[in-house]
Amino acid sequence: MxxxxxxxxxxxxxxxxxxxxxxxxxxxxxxxxxxxxxxxxxxTKDALIKAMVERLIEEFDDLVAAQPDATYTERYLGATLVAVREGKLRRWAVVTGASGNTYLLAPLREAMARWHREGLDDEPDPVASQIVRLACEGLWDLASHDPELNGDEALGALDARMRALLKPPS
Known part of the structure; x- marks a missing residue:
């Protein structure tokens, strides 16, 4: 196996x-x-949990990399929406909830710090980019607890509104 x-x-x-x-x-x-x-x-059980956490990080990094050429925040948003639509985020809550050991979650904390700092200074509006990344976190959390909350139409509206936030002010 x-x-x-x-x-x-x-x-x-x-x-x-x-x-x-x-x-x-x-x-x-x-x-x-x-x-x-x-x-x-x-x-060990700890090795199993650590491997699950590392795999989730790698899968999200792959989703970000697979997005069309855009700013990092736009790719991060696109990856988040793919993960929500495909039901991948439920695994995040399950796996991270499996470990009471902060050592096992250290790779996730490091990935989160990287995801929220990556390219921020290169964004047209770093504050708007940070708001969108934080909104993605909220979407992740909600989708992991209530995957039926936002259907395709609602996700499309959220996507459009967040992308509008990322447009530089004229």
């Missing part, structure tokens, strides 16, 4: 049963592998 399949099984377990259900035995059972097969990839 591949590493990503094990991480998928752990995320599904967290989503279905909560953080108290996340044990190596339960993940192995969910993935349909022996505990030894799981231990080959993840020697």
């Amino acid at each position: 591949r590493r990503d399949e094990l991480l998928d099984a752990a995320e599904e377990l967290l989503s279905d049963l909560g953080s108290t259900a996340l044990t190596l035995s339960a993940v192995a059972d969910r993935a349909g592998v022996s505990k030894g097969g799981l231990l080959y990839h993840f020697a």
